[in-house]
Amino acid sequence: MSKKGQFITIEGTEGVGKSTNIAFIEQWLSENNIQHISTREPGGTELGESLRQLLLHGGEVSDKAELLMMFAARAQHLQQKIKPALEQGIWVVCDRFTDSTFAYQGGGRHFPLETISMLENLVHGDLQPDLTILLDAPIEIGMARAAKRSASDRIEAESVAFFNRVREAFLQRSQQSNRYSVIDASQSLAEVQLSIEGSLKALLRADS
Ligand code: Z5A
Numbered sequence: 094m095s096k097k098g099q100f101i102t103i104e105g106t107e108g109v110g111k112s113t114n115i116a117f118i119e120q121w122l123s124e125n126n127i128q129h130i131s132t133r134e135p136g137g138t139e140l141g142e143s144l145r146q147l148l149l150h151g152g153e154v155s156d157k158a159e160l161l162m163m164f165a166a167r168a169q170h171l172q173q174k175i176k177p178a179l180e181q182g183i184w185v186v187c188d189r190f191t192d193s194t195f196a197y198q199g200g201g202r203h204f205p206l207e208t209i210s211m212l213e214n215l216v217h218g219d220l221q222p223d224l225t226i227l228l229d230a231p232i233e234i235g236m237a238r239a240a241k242r243s244a245s246d247r248i249e250a251e252s253v254a255f256f257n258r259v260r261e262a263f264l265q266r267s268q269q270s271n272r273y274s275v276i277d278a279s280q281s282l283a284e285v286q287l288s289i290e291g292s293l294k295a296l297l298r299a300d301s
Contacts, residue, residue, distance in 0.1 A: 098179040102190040105228035106260050108239030109278040117286050133188035138173045141166035149246035160198045164212045200262025201255045224296045227267050228278035232256040
């Protein structure tokens with residue numbers, strides 16, 4: 094039977110460097126001859142990308158619809174892409190996963206954590222990432238970095254108070270399990286990537 098692949102997720106608030114560092118992780122995995130795919134949430138499948146478009150650039154979306162659409166996209170993503178890859182021994186690098194739902198819909202929108210846990214249980218049971226890299230920085234730093242790049246989508250247009258609750262929720266969650274590697278994303282890119290490399294090496298050691 095083929096060995097199970099490792100599941101890596103990258104989390105954090107807007108503009109902290111998730112996309113930039115996913116490119117770094119992919120390069121590191123390639124250099125270490127580790128077969129992998131990279132994907133994102135919401136998205137990663139045809140259905141998921143359609144839901145992403147509606148969630149971020151469509152019209153009005155109620156909070157409940159938003160929560161359910163995040164999990165609908167995730168259910169499809171897990172069935173169609175993430176689980177088949179992991180079962181074949183392929184590592185999966187995912188830009189955001191359920192920690193984002195706890196942070197944005199839980200911390201940001203005030204959904205009770207038990208409601209999100211119930212949906213988490215329904216959609217992915219006990220499947221959890223093996224490593225979650227949480228890039229953490231004050232909201233203002235990420236917003237300033239992201240502002241240079243593109244116009245805000247529907248969720249990015251939320252208030253600073255909303256994003257501070259999201260950041261706090263990520264940090265609180267990171268204290269509940271040792272799968273998290275919390276990295277100070279306000280450091281230079283070289284320093285951030287040195288820390289990420291340390292986490293990847295530890296995961297690789299644990300996997301071999
Ligand atoms: N969402 C949700 O609500 N619930 C859920 O369950 C899920 C998602 C899964 C889509 O996320 C939205 O969906 C998101 C949460 C919600 N909404 N918000 N906010 P997304 O991941 O697609 O969008 P994002 O969070 O806004 O990410 P981003 O804007 O793409 O940012 P990033 O990927 O973290 O950053 P980046 O593009 O890599 O870097 C930004 C710039 O900073 C770029 O110019 C880099 O060169 C620069 N950079 C990066 N690192 C550094 C350092 N260390 N120093 C200096 N400059 C740097």
